[in-house]
Amino acid sequence: MLSACLALLIATMTLGVAIGSVPVSPAQVWHVVIAGIAGHPPNTVAGTIIWQIRLPRVLLAAVVGAALTTAGSVVQVLVRNALADPFLLGVSSGASVGATTVLLLGAFASLGVWAISVGSVLGALAAMAAVFLVSRTGSSLSPTQLILCGVVMSALFESVTSFLIFRGNPQATQAVLFWLLGSFGLASWNQLPIPALALAAAMIYLLAQGRALNAMAMGAEPAASLGVDVHRLRRNLFIVTSLMAGVAVAVSGIIGFVGLVVPHIVRLVVGSDHRRVLPTGVLFGAGFMVLGDLLARTIVAPQEMPIGVITAFIGAPTLIVLIRRRPYLYGATQ
């Protein structure tokens, strides 16, 4: 199962690199990739397009898709709600405030191309800390309080973003709107390491907690009776998912629906055991995002569609179909 998904993902990524305004053959793609890994990317036009532009873009899309899917799967367990997505807890709206501040007010201008990433990570971290602090009762985080505080704080941050846009100049506002809908258009090699490392570290931690996540899916009290330290696990899951979502948003803007829909598709295919859901989710999420990005840059070529539009158009109908196929899982009585 996993190896089939992996093969599918590699095929999708090859396609993602091959298709574009200058089409290249899959054989050529792999030729360049192998040469590039060996340290000598060919100095031809195709070589430059593949190695400098398309490959980092496809890889970044894959990493972000995997991170959002993983964060989504875990947030759904954390708040025990299948409708949760990684942005529920305020990360994305906090990041928006940060990015908008950079784009409209020129904050962190000295950081050059990194300014938006730094701004949005700081915004995401601030939002995360705020939600954590307001939803905490003693040492515990209750799911309902987390959801409510997340929703309320998100609304607050979004209105801050709206205020900044309202005060900003129209040209910069265009840039903000484009960022808010997400894009991999600015992908480059040096954007890759941080999200990739964050994803890898999070996956190692989460896979170690695979059984505990299954127990948490039963609810807090059953999990406690199964030997899970519920308070600690909730706190760690909150931090891990917020960081993953925050880093993903920093490099690609806000790409909705992936973290909500892909975990559902994965559970439909492999069941609910998180020791299977998490690794499969990484592969599905990566593939979904690579395909989404491929559509985003080809569907209205030579212009680019914001990828958030694509993921919503694919994600919304998919989720509706899933909900209607398994009514008993979504609260219908029969």
Next chain:
Amino acid sequence: MSLRLDELSVDIGSRRIVAGINLAVGDREFAGLVGPNGSGKSTILKAIYRVHRPSAGQVLLDGTDLLSLDHKATARRIAVVTQESASEFDFTVREMVMIGRTPHKRSFERDTDADHQLVDHAMERVGCEQLASRRFNTLSGGEKQLVLVARALAQQADHLILDEPTNHLDIHNQVEILEVVAGLGVTVLAALHDLSLASLFCNAIHVLRAGQLVAAGAPATVLTPDTILRAYGADVLVIEHPDTGTPHLIPRRIQPASHDPRAGESFPDSPAQLTPST
């Protein structure tokens, strides 16, 4: 294999829910915890399975303070079955029972053949092996409860805590669940609502009222009309169960039955029969 509560008090928020509870369950004993709604049954049980922390007193497992054990070690000794709750996640029955192995496994440790055998054995013991590949969410209430007992079995704990496990079950399933539990040979502490059922299965019964124990002992000595009136404020008749000789409770109406008993022979169809005559 004994469980003892020593002067246990639990606060939720700033309110004391149960106070000064002394209670012991001996090796392989089936003890019942009864009392009116809100008398603190669940709170006591949750202190035992470490959802609540005692504000005073101790929970002792074979004489060891429970708080000196880590969470996993506790779960290897104490398994819990509560009322089944709806899950957003679609586990199969086999996966559900396998979750019982959680406290025995380290990070990254896979399910071994031994785990699968334990899971099979647990399902056979409660008689739910034919449900193994079904989705848990599609089961009936009685089937779900059996699966949760199987999960507790796979947990291999020598103590079992039950929190109203027979709620919402039909009479067959109520008896079946308790019969399975009684046959396990583990030390059981069960919060139960149905006093006649408790009397049929328990060696000892502890009666709570407003967070304090008011009576304890064998069912025949505890389940008297006097104690029930004191604990619940309910007027009951107690008769002997013809099979077992254990007390069986018969509720009585607060108002004397006002309708002619013969009126019950046909379904009341006129409003006049529904209004009590004076």
